[in-house]
Amino acid sequence: MIGKLNHIAIAVPNIKEAAEQYKNIFGAKVSDPVEQPDHGVTTVFIDLGNTKIELLEVLGEGSPIQNFIDKNPKGGMHHICLEVNDINTAIDKLNTHEVSITGTGKPKIGAHGKPVVFLHPKSCNGTLIELEEV
Ligand code: CO
Numbered sequence: 001m002i003g004k005l006n007h008i009a010i011a012v013p014n015i016k017e018a019a020e021q022y023k024n025i026f027g028a029k030v031s032d033p034v035e036q037p038d039h040g041v042t043t044v045f046i047d048l049g050n051t052k053i054e055l056l057e058v059l060g061e062g063s064p065i066q067n068f069i070d071k072n073p074k075g076g077m078h079h080i081c082l083e084v085n086d087i088n089t090a091i092d093k094l095n096t097h098e099v100s101i102t103g104t105g106k107p108k109i110g111a112h113g114k115p116v117v118f119l120h121p122k123s124c125n126g127t128l129i130e131l132e133e134v
Helices: 013-026 064-069 085-096
Strands: 002-011 034-036 043-049 052-058 076-084 115-119 128-132
Touching: 002 128, 013 043, 013 052, 064 085, 076 085, 085 115
Parallel strands: 002 052, 076 128
Antiparallel strands: 002 076, 034 043, 043 052, 115 128
């Protein structure tokens, strides 16, 4: 069902500082910050060749990462994103096996313009997993 690791997301208190570290000290290929008001986050992508790191910063009220940043004020690993070919087939299988999907349980268009769902950490060894259809 799952394919490649699409990205690892790290929630950060200050995305400008985090992006500068990856660019200037770690020497990585770093995108400009993009505000995603529909998703309540600002994102920066770091291209590692085999996968990406997604930096996330809170944007506005009610951000889905606000709680996480409150609990982890210095930032931390927020989720991993795995690719699937067919998200609805994946959802059916997960439902059969009682793997909990967050929110409505239906795919939403994610920060990269593709359908995604998030699997609840309580069902996945304490790790929030994003499935993205590619
Ligand atoms: Co993500």
